[in-house]
Amino acid sequence: MTEPRDAEPKAAENPPVLAVDLDGTLIRSDMLLESWWNVAGRGFPTALRALSRLPEGKAAFKQALAEVAEVDVKRLPYNDEVLDRIRAHKEAGGRVALVTATDRALAEQIGDHLALFDEIHASNGDTNLKGAAKADFLVQRYGKGGYDYIADHPADLDVWRSARRAITVDAPANVRADAEAAALEGAEHLGSLHAMKPNRSWLRAMRPHQWAKNVLVFLPVLLAHSTCPADWLATAAAFVIFSMVASSVYLLNDLLDLEADRIHPRKRNRPLPSGEMALLHGSLLAPALLLGGLGLAALLLPWEFLTVLIGYYILTMAYSFGLKRKLVIDICTLAALYTVRIIAGGTATAIPISAWMLAFSGFLFLSLAAIKRQAELISDFNAGREGSSGRAYVTSDLPIVSGMALSAGYVAVLVLALYVSTPGVASNYSAPIMLWGICAILLYWISRAVMMTHRGRMNDDPVIFALKDSTSRICGGLIVLIALAAAVS
Numbered sequence: 102m103t104e105p106r107d108a109e110p111k112a113a114e115n116p117p118v119l120a121v122d123l124d125g126t127l128i129r130s131d132m133l134l135e136s137w138w139n140v141a142g143r144g145f146p147t148a149l150r151a152l153s154r155l156p157e158g159k160a161a162f163k164q165a166l167a168e169v170a171e172v173d174v175k176r177l178p179y180n181d182e183v184l185d186r187i188r189a190h191k192e193a194g195g196r197v198a199l200v201t202a203t204d205r206a207l208a209e210q211i212g213d214h215l216a217l218f219d220e221i222h223a224s225n226g227d228t229n230l231k232g233a234a235k236a237d238f239l240v241q242r243y244g245k246g247g248y249d250y251i252a253d254h255p256a257d258l259d260v261w262r263s264a265r266r267a268i269t270v271d272a273p274a275n276v277r278a279d280a281e282a283a284a285l286e287g288a289e290h291l292g293s294l295h296a297m298k299p300n301r302s303w304l305r306a307m308r309p310h311q312w313a314k315n316v317l318v319f320l321p322v323l324l325a326h327s328t329c330p331a332d333w334l335a336t337a338a339a340f341v342i343f344s345m346v347a348s349s350v351y352l353l354n355d356l357l358d359l360e361a362d363r364i365h366p367r368k369r370n371r372p373l374p375s376g377e378m379a380l381l382h383g384s385l386l387a388p389a390l391l392l393g394g395l396g397l398a399a400l401l402l403p404w405e406f407l408t409v410l411i412g413y414y415i416l417t418m419a420y421s422f423g424l425k426r427k428l429v430i431d432i433c434t435l436a437a438l439y440t441v442r443i444i445a446g447g448t449a450t451a452i453p454i455s456a457w458m459l460a461f462s463g464f465l466f467l468s469l470a471a472i473k474r475q476a477e478l479i480s481d482f483n484a485g486r487e488g489s490s491g492r493a494y495v496t497s498d499l500p501i502v503s504g505m506a507l508s509a510g511y512v513a514v515l516v517l518a519l520y521v522s523t524p525g526v527a528s529n530y531s532a533p534i535m536l537w538g539i540c541a542i543l544l545y546w547i548s549r550a551v552m553m554t555h556r557g558r559m560n561d562d563p564v565i566f567a568l569k570d571s572t573s574r575i576c577g578g579l580i581v582l583i584a585l586a587a588a589v590s
Contacts, residue, residue: 116195117265118243121187121218122252123201123208126270129178129376132203133163134384135359136170142357143169144422160204164226167204174210176363178376182291183251183270187217198222198248200239202231236260246285258283302378303386306355306371307348314564315343317439317462318446325452326529326588332450338401339449343442345394346410350417352387356380357421366480367560405448413441428493432505435470436463457520461513465543468510469563472550475502476559483557503551510547514540535587539580546576 124131141148147169154165187197198220201208208223222238224230230238236259239248250260251268255276261267267284269277271292281288318339322332355362355373362368372378391414398407416438425431440462447454474494481487482496494502518540520526526533549572553559560566567573 116190116193116249117246118248119187119190119195119197120200120239120243120248120250120260120264121183121197122250122254122257123199123203123211125253125379126251127180127183127199127211129180131380132172132201132207133166134380135172135177136163136166136204136207138356138359138380138384139170139172140166142422158227158229160224160229161226163202163204163224163229164206167206170207171360172207172210173360173363174207174214176360177211178363178374179215180270180292184215184217186251186268186291191217196220200230200235200250202229202235232256233259236263239263250284251291255279261288302372303382306352306373306378306383306386307390308351309344309348310565310568311347311351311562312340312344313568314439315340315347315442317442318343318449320443320458321447321452321454322450324458324529327450327452332452335402335449336446338397339406339445342394342398342402342410343413343445345390345397346414349387349390349394350414350421352383352390353418354421356383356387366484402449403451405451406445409441409445409448413438413445416441426493431493432467432470432474435473436466439466439469457516457523461516461520464509464513464516468506468513468547471502471506471509472554472559472563475499475506475551475554476563478502479554479557479559503555506551506554507547510551511544514544514547517543530587531589532587535583538583542576542580542583546573 121127124133137148137151140151151162151165151169155162190197196219197217199208199212199218200222202224203211205221205223205225208221212218212221222230228234239250239260240263245263246265248264249266249268250257250264251270252260253270253272253276258279261280261283264284266286267280267288269280269288269290269292272280272290277288277290319336322336325332327333352373355371358368359374362371362374369375373380373383395407395410398410416434420431420434420438424434440459443458443462444454446452474492477492478494478496478499482499487495518537521533521536521540526536530536546567550559550563550566553566553570554563560569567577
């Protein structure tokens with residue numbers, strides 16, 4: 102526990118001291134997980150050093166994390182209703198104490214930022230100020246019934262039993278009822294009974310709109326003109342499995358990028374950085390989706406697909422833990438992650454991937470990855486920032502990144518044009534000359550996408566932009582129609 106800011110304990114006042122919990126109450130987050138993911142995002146060695154303190158106890162582990170974590174407390178998802186309740190208590194002449202199981206160093210930073218607390222008490226490396234330990238401390242300091250306690254969790258029942266009044270925050274019905282029965286003078290409740298909406302926030306955090314990228318696994322079976330039901334069933338299974346593993350990756354990235362996402366104009370509204378979804382839920386859901394996807398792959402599809410899937414995950418892990426901060430390497434990695442989806446579709450059905458397909462997809466996805474970075478830099482420029490947090494680019498790099506997007510896209514169109522000109526195309530298409538129309542449409546779409554990005558009208562991901570943009574949908578429809586006409590004419 103920290104030393105109080107006042108030298109001597111105060112007797113209970115009227116109104117009594119308002120003791121405020123931190124995790125899930127003052128903030129819609131968990132400081133243990135905030136600091137853990139902050140440390141984990143800086144590399145395995147730092148995280149392992151913190152984990153080495155875990156055998157000493159939870160308080161020692163929290164202290165180890167607090168010593169190296171660089172959490173920006175100004176951007177934590179604070180609960181405005183709780184802040185208003187604290188201010189109202191102070192205006193009525195009451196004293197307010199932050200009493201939390203979070204380590205002292207982080208609790209002090211939050212207290213200094215808010216400037217609302219008369220006292221701060223927290224874990225100190227030896228004592229974990231939670232549950233019964235917190236209740237004993239508060240009774241010793243303020244006396245039984247000498248404080249009101251505002252919190253959110255069943256673990257706070259021990260504290261409420263000694264409180265004059267319980268105040269719950271976004272608590273479920275059973276916790277509200279228990280709090281009313283536990284406190285000496287009943288309870289009041291802040292927030293909505295269904296504030297967190299776990300199912301909805303979980304689905305949003307999994308980013309189902311991003312599953313559109315996994316349609317790439319269907320390209321091998323489509324381009325091979327396969328009519329075998331087994332091939333289509335295998336590809337459908339590959340799509341579901343890749344979506345599960347990809348969602349696991351998205352959750353992991355959100356956990357590692359909490360700091361950066363909170364300063365981003367759009368990403369800050371995602372469930373994890375905004376506090377809509379509990380960090381604990383995200384920390385559990387990510388490995389559950391990964392293990393479920395790997396298990397289904399092992400049961401339903403060839404071992405080659407499982408190998409590609411594992412390779413995809415390893416590459417995404419490398420990207421999340423370091424490659425995304427490497428100049429140009431990050432763009433190349435993103436392009437590779439798109440291409441891996443096509444390779445996975447081939448391994449799921451044993452359909453070989455041609456060198457033409459690999460070359461075309463490699464350059465096209467390099468263009469899309471560069472457009473993604475271009476969009477982020479445009480957003481930074483419009484917001485007056487020098488560069489993206491956690492990225493290796495600055496806004497002065499915009500002309501080069503834009504040039505990469507254009508040139509890689511044009512090379513992809515050139516590869517497609519060369520492929521259309523080869524004699525082997527005639528074996529799959531009755532009128533291969535019609536495929537030149539696809540080249541023209543792609544040339545237009547890539548040029549327009551870069552221009553739209555330059556004007557700040559591109560979402561963070563060009564694939565999602567293409568799904569929402571009416572012109573892009575028309576281009577996609579025309580490409581499908583041309584491909585069908587070339588095949589059946």
